[in-house]
Amino acid sequence: MQEIPLVPEPYKIKMIEPISLLPEAQRKARLKDAGWNTFLLNSRDVYIDLLTDSGTNAMSDAQWAAMMVGDEAYAGSRSFERLEASIRDVYGFQFVVPTHQGRGAEHLLSKSWITPGQYVAGNMYFTTTRAHIELAGGIFEDVIVDEAHDPRDEAPFKGNVDLKKLEAFIQRVGAKNVAYVAVGCPVNMAGGQPVSLENLRKTSELCRRHGVRVVMDGARAVENAAMIRAREKAYLGKPVAVILREMCALVDAIAVSAKKDAYVNIGGFLATHDAELCEKAQNLCVLFEGLHTYGGLAGRDLEALAVGIREMVQDEWIEHRLAQVAYLGARLEAERVPVVKPFGGHAVFVDANAFLPHLGPEELPAQALAAWIYEATGVRAMERGVVSAGRDAKGGNRHPELELVRLTLPRRVYTQTHLDYVAREIGALHRRRASLPGLRFVKEPKHLRFFQARFEPLPIKIAA
Numbered sequence: 001m002q003e004i005p006l007v008p009e010p011y012k013i014k015m016i017e018p019i020s021l022l023p024e025a026q027r028k029a030r031l032k033d034a035g036w037n038t039f040l041l042n043s044r045d046v047y048i049d050l051l052t053d054s055g056t057n058a059m060s061d062a063q064w065a066a067m068m069v070g071d072e073a074y075a076g077s078r079s080f081e082r083l084e085a086s087i088r089d090v091y092g093f094q095f096v097v098p099t100h101q102g103r104g105a106e107h108l109l110s111k112s113w114i115t116p117g118q119y120v121a122g123n124m125y126f127t128t129t130r131a132h133i134e135l136a137g138g139i140f141e142d143v144i145v146d147e148a149h150d151p152r153d154e155a156p157f158k159g160n161v162d163l164k165k166l167e168a169f170i171q172r173v174g175a176k177n178v179a180y181v182a183v184g185c186p187v188n189m190a191g192g193q194p195v196s197l198e199n200l201r202k203t204s205e206l207c208r209r210h211g212v213r214v215v216m217d218g219a220r221a222v223e224n225a226a227m228i229r230a231r232e233k234a235y236l237g238k239p240v241a242v243i244l245r246e247m248c249a250l251v252d253a254i255a256v257s258a259k260k261d262a263y264v265n266i267g268g269f270l271a272t273h274d275a276e277l278c279e280k281a282q283n284l285c286v287l288f289e290g291l292h293t294y295g296g297l298a299g300r301d302l303e304a305l306a307v308g309i310r311e312m313v314q315d316e317w318i319e320h321r322l323a324q325v326a327y328l329g330a331r332l333e334a335e336r337v338p339v340v341k342p343f344g345g346h347a348v349f350v351d352a353n354a355f356l357p358h359l360g361p362e363e364l365p366a367q368a369l370a371a372w373i374y375e376a377t378g379v380r381a382m383e384r385g386v387v388s389a390g391r392d393a394k395g396g397n398r399h400p401e402l403e404l405v406r407l408t409l410p411r412r413v414y415t416q417t418h419l420d421y422v423a424r425e426i427g428a429l430h431r432r433r434a435s436l437p438g439l440r441f442v443k444e445p446k447h448l449r450f451f452q453a454r455f456e457p458l459p460i461k462i463a464a
């Protein structure tokens with residue numbers, strides 16, 4: 001077996017939060033209470049929580065210290081000035097509108113730039129992003145490269161925009177009917193796959209030729225920058241901070257969920273080089289978020305974010321994060337669990353179709369696998385497949401080719417021993433996979449159904 005490198009943590013623990021593993025009978029009962037949806041489990045019933053890395057990160061002592069100097073003034077807070085300075089320095093955008101989290105920024109952006117009936121093209125959809133595009137009357141068009149849909153393709157930049165698809169799309173609908181192109185860096189729904197700088201540059205050039213604006217979904221742009229540094233020839237070994245600035249220079253605006261890269265528990269922002277967008281978004285901000293210098297956040301939240309943004313581009317932090325993800329991935333592979341390759345920046349994605357080959361798409365393999373992982377191990381994961389994809393305009397289920405369970409690592413939270421436990425126990429579940437049944441919906445909410453849906457198990461099939 002291949003040697004799996006150790007990944008010593010570049011931090012030590014100063015405060016602890018107790019966690020414990022419930023007995024299996026209680027996990028079964030809690031899962032039933034939650035309608036077999038891991039989003040509806042209570043945190044107290046979860047042992048290792050890999051649902052998401054969103055807002056679940058551990059802040060540094062420097063961030064906690066900064067919170068004490070939060071300026072809670074309603075208008076013109078000093079904390080906003082510090083946040084604005086961090087964003088200007090690290091991302092390079094002149095104009096900053098804070099929001100309560102990423103979807104707040106998506107809302108302001110979509111409402112500012114989409115005229116109903118216009119299109120937005122992007123490299124695969126993201127749940128809240130597409131929802132806000134559609135709420136603003138936009139129509140989403142996927143222009144990601146084909147290899148993104150194949151969990152076994154090991155191409156290094158499976159998040160790339162397919163430039164031929166994008167060009168053909170703009171020709172077909174006409175540039176003036178394209179509100180903007182939204183590039184997710186990296187692509188969450190494809191397994192956290194990155195976009196290369198070369199591809200981002202060509203996408204940006206193509207859009208400029210047609211007079212179409214480009215936006216980056218930058219929730220995990222630092223992870224994308226770190227994968228560019230590791231995989232793209234022209235950038236090998238360059239500081240992540242330099243790569244991030246170069247990425248941001250290629251787009252008109254960035255919508256950011258600060259709950260990811262920036263280590264905070266809440267927050268987001270829209271940042272742009274475009275004064276007109278800033279003014280529109282600031283005006284909508286007062287309607288939906290709060291005054292444009294706090295955007296639904298407390299002064300202390302702005303402070304924690306201002307420090308987190310400077311920490312996130314320090315190479316040792318981001319290197320450790322990528323190493324942790326790769327470690328968990330390699331341990332799962334050693335257990336013969338089918339995972340998406342290459343490993344992304346924030347999570348290991350288990351291929352549920354390969355794990356549960358006896359289930360058809362209507363049996364919701366990834367939703368079922370996330371449920372059985374909790375029942376068997378106390379580990380909480382998230383479905384990223386047919387349930388997350390929702391229904392199309394005609395009311396049918398969207399069937400993405402990728403049917404994945406995401407094991408997401410919060411930043412600076414779990415130790416290597418935790419990761420060993422996760423891999424060992426999911427490996428054990430994999431060895432008895434033939435007896436695992438699928439699920440069906442018993443309650444399906446209208447918006448972003450994966451968050452609140454309820455399910456029940458189907459009868460057990462005997463696998464061939």
Ligand SMILES: *Cc1c(COP(=O)(O)O)cnc(C)c1O
Nearest residue numbers: 101102103126128188219257259
């Ligand atoms: C988390 C996330 C969002 C939405 O941000 P929230 O802070 O959850 O509202 C948008 N896009 C991507 C890629 C994300 O990961």
